[in-house]
Amino acid sequence: MMYELVIIGGGPAGIAAGVYAARKKMKTLLIADSFGGQSLVSAGIENWIGTKMITGYELGKNLEEHLRHFQKDIDIWDGNLVSRVEKIDGGFRLTTNKNQMADTKTVLVCSGSRRRRLGVPGEDRLDGKGLAWCSICDAPFFKDKVVAVIGGGNAGLEAVIDLKPYANKIYIIQRSDKLRGDPVTQEKVLAMPNLTVIYNALTQEILGDNFVSGIRYKDAISGEEKTLEVGGVFVEVGSLPNIDFIKDLVKIDDYGQIVTDARTQKTSLEGIWAAGDVTDVLYKQNNISVGDAIRGVLNVFDYLHKK
Amino acid sequence: MKKVVIYTTPTCVYCKMTKDYFDKNGVTYEEHNVQEDLRARQEMVDKSHQLGVPVIEIDGEIFVGFDRSSLAKALGIQ
Numbered sequence: 001m002m003y004e005l006v007i008i009g010g011g012p013a014g015i016a017a018g019v020y021a022a023r024k025k026m027k028t029l030l031i032a033d034s035f036g037g038q039s040l041v042s043a044g045i046e047n048w049i050g051t052k053m054i055t056g057y058e059l060g061k062n063l064e065e066h067l068r069h070f071q072k073d074i075d076i077w078d079g080n081l082v083s084r085v086e087k088i089d090g091g092f093r094l095t096t097n098k099n100q101m102a103d104t105k106t107v108l109v110c111s112g113s114r115r116r117r118l119g120v121p122g123e124d125r126l127d128g129k130g131l132a133w134c135s136i137c138d139a140p141f142f143k144d145k146v147v148a149v150i151g152g153g154n155a156g157l158e159a160v161i162d163l164k165p166y167a168n169k170i171y172i173i174q175r176s177d178k179l180r181g182d183p184v185t186q187e188k189v190l191a192m193p194n195l196t197v198i199y200n201a202l203t204q205e206i207l208g209d210n211f212v213s214g215i216r217y218k219d220a221i222s223g224e225e226k227t228l229e230v231g232g233v234f235v236e237v238g239s240l241p242n243i244d245f246i247k248d249l250v251k252i253d254d255y256g257q258i259v260t261d262a263r264t265q266k267t268s269l270e271g272i273w274a275a276g277d278v279t280d281v282l283y284k285q286n287n288i289s290v291g292d293a294i295r296g297v298l299n300v301f302d303y304l305h306k307k
Numbered sequence: 308m309k310k311v312v313i314y315t316t317p318t319c320v321y322c323k324m325t326k327d328y329f330d331k332n333g334v335t336y337e338e339h340n341v342q343e344d345l346r347a348r349q350e351m352v353d354k355s356h357q358l359g360v361p362v363i364e365i366d367g368e369i370f371v372g373f374d375r376s377s378l379a380k381a382l383g384i385q
Contacts, residue, residue, distance in 0.1 A: 033375075040320050043318065056320060057320045079375050079376075098376075127357075128355075128357030128359045128371065129356070129357055129358065130358065132358070132359060133359075134319070134320070134321065134359070136318050136319065136320060137316060137318065137319035137320065137321060137322070137359065137360055137361075138316070138358065138359050139316075139318070140316050140342040141348075141358045141359075162318075
């Protein structure tokens with residue numbers, strides 16, 4: 001059996017594509033590890049259009065529910081990660097981490113991205129021992145502690161807000177000379193009395209024996225190395241596209257993103273489309289991912305029906 | 308039936324996902340909220356040697372985070 005389309009991913013892009021593909025009655029399979037995408041860990045999303053405020057968990061639930069509403073018109077393999085895509089006669093063969101296989105005429109890659117690590121000494125050794133990745137999950141452990149959030153983008157600012165009810169002092173360690181998150185969130189964060197932003201600070205090492213005791217950073221202007229005593233570190237330094245299973249088939253840019261045609265979402269290889277954070281799209285946003293994925297799936301539909 | 312214990316915080320998304328997974332597969336479990344229960348928090352740290360939730364204990368075996376495939380293996384879920 002050969003699918004017409006396999007959609008890879010269960011974030012906003014994958015679900016949008018799934019809903020459209022099902023309604024078009026394309027013979028489609030959606031493969032996803034879980035539903036919701038990277039916003040899953042957000043305490044409150046205030047820019048998901050049509051909803052004033054929603055938690056990441058609720059967004060994930062809603063997306064899954066919307067997709068499953070069409071489940072008689074789309075196959076869904078959840079709890080599965082695609083590990084390989086091969087070119088076969090007339091299409092592609094996909095293999096998952098559970099060794100399930102599917103053949104398909106076309107593929108839409110919506111695999112999103114994952115968290116970037118700092119890549120400094122101490123990071124692996126102290127992971128979970130005061131160095132944390134999920135502020136909404138683990139903030140309560142940092143009650144009455146001094147905490148550093150590394151990264152001044154939206155995710156870093158959100159981590160500060162998650163920590164606010166618990167930590168008694170928060171530092172933002174930002175590598176450039178300004179914060180990058182949305183102004184509305186910046187205002188909220190900068191108004192906090194127990195917050196200090198350290199600009200032009202390049203993190204060099206996470207310090208601690210059995211538990212985080214501080215960080216060492218370099219002042220990018222003076223070159224001076226400094227140590228800051230903290231009892232916890234949250235890392236929010238951007239993301240890396242999930243391309244391992246597809247990187248030998250399609251063109252990838254210098255940032256590890258799949259190069260796509262902005263009019264159609266086509267990749268460099270005929271039969272493969274991509275949308276959302278895994279691509280070289282200019283802005284990584286839930287709302288943009290949804291639109292791009294829909295553009296992609298409609299273009300797949302045209303492609304299949306012109307043949 | 309295996310004894311399953313989960314250590315959680317109320318806001319933790321991966322804790323909710325783990326509990327959803329247990330519910331869907333008919334797994335009964337004992338839950339400890341380590342934001343409130345400091346004794347359970349200490350117990351969790353002693354067992355897992357780290358500070359991150361969820362921590363899941365299945366018949367004495369410790370799992371950190373929601374890793375569906377290792378939980379499935381430990382619980383014999385297909």
